[in-house]
Amino acid sequence: MKKALLVLAMTAITSMASAQWFDFSNNSHRYGIGLEFGAVGTKGIVNDYNYRDLGGGISFNVWGFHIDYIKAGPEHRYDNHVREVQWEDSVAYALNFGYQIPVLSWLRVMPMVGYCQTNYGLTDASTVNVEVDESSASMYHDYDVTPGSRRHYFNYGVGLFVQPIKWIDVYGVYSKNAIFGGISLNLGAFLDKRSE
Numbered sequence: 001m002k003k004a005l006l007v008l009a010m011t012a013i014t015s016m017a018s019a020q021w022f023d024f025s026n027n028s029h030r031y032g033i034g035l036e037f038g039a040v041g042t043k044g045i046v047n048d049y050n051y052r053d054l055g056g057g058i059s060f061n062v063w064g065f066h067i068d069y070i071k072a073g074p075e076h077r078y079d080n081h082v083r084e085v086q087w088e089d090s091v092a093y094a095l096n097f098g099y100q101i102p103v104l105s106w107l108r109v110m111p112m113v114g115y116c117q118t119n120y121g122l123t124d125a126s127t128v129n130v131e132v133d134e135s136s137a138s139m140y141h142d143y144d145v146t147p148g149s150r151r152h153y154f155n156y157g158v159g160l161f162v163q164p165i166k167w168i169d170v171y172g173v174y175s176k177n178a179i180f181g182g183i184s185l186n187l188g189a190f191l192d193k194r195s196e
Contacts, residue, residue, distance in 0.1 A: 027064030038180020110159035120149035
C-alpha cells in the first residue's frame, strides 16, 4: 500500500511539473479588459434570479489581479409605453476583487470578494424624458429610489477563467449576490514578445 501511494505521489508530481501546474509566472504580462453579462441582486444564488436582475458590466485584469463592476436595472426605465402606472423596480450593482490562480496555462481559478448594493424604488410610467444626440434618441421614465430601501451586502464567490486562444479569456463567476459570465481580451498577449 505504501509503495502504491509513493508511486501515485511521484506520478502526480511528475505530471504537475510537466504540465506546469500552479505556475504563477503565467500571470505576468497578463493585462485584460472584458465585458460581462449576468444577474446581480440580493436574492443570492440559492434563489432563482429573474429577468429584471440581468445587467452588464466591465472587468479589468492586471498580472492576475481582477476587478469587475456589474449593474442591473431598473427593469421598466426604458419601456416605450406611457400610462398612469408606477412599477416597483430595483437597481443592483456589485464591485468585486479577486486574484487568478493559474491551475494550468489555459485554466485559472479566482477566489473573490466584493460589495453588492440594491436600491428599491418606483418607475413612473406617466413621465417621459427624451435624450437626443447626433445619431440617436432614447426615451426613459423617471425612476426614484424609495427612501430607506438601500441594502448593502458583502459578496464572495469564485470565478473560472478558460483561455481557448492566447488573446481571449472566457470566464464565469458564481457568488453570493451575482452570477455572470464574460469575455476578456488579453492585451498582454499582443505586447508580450515571448508569446510570438
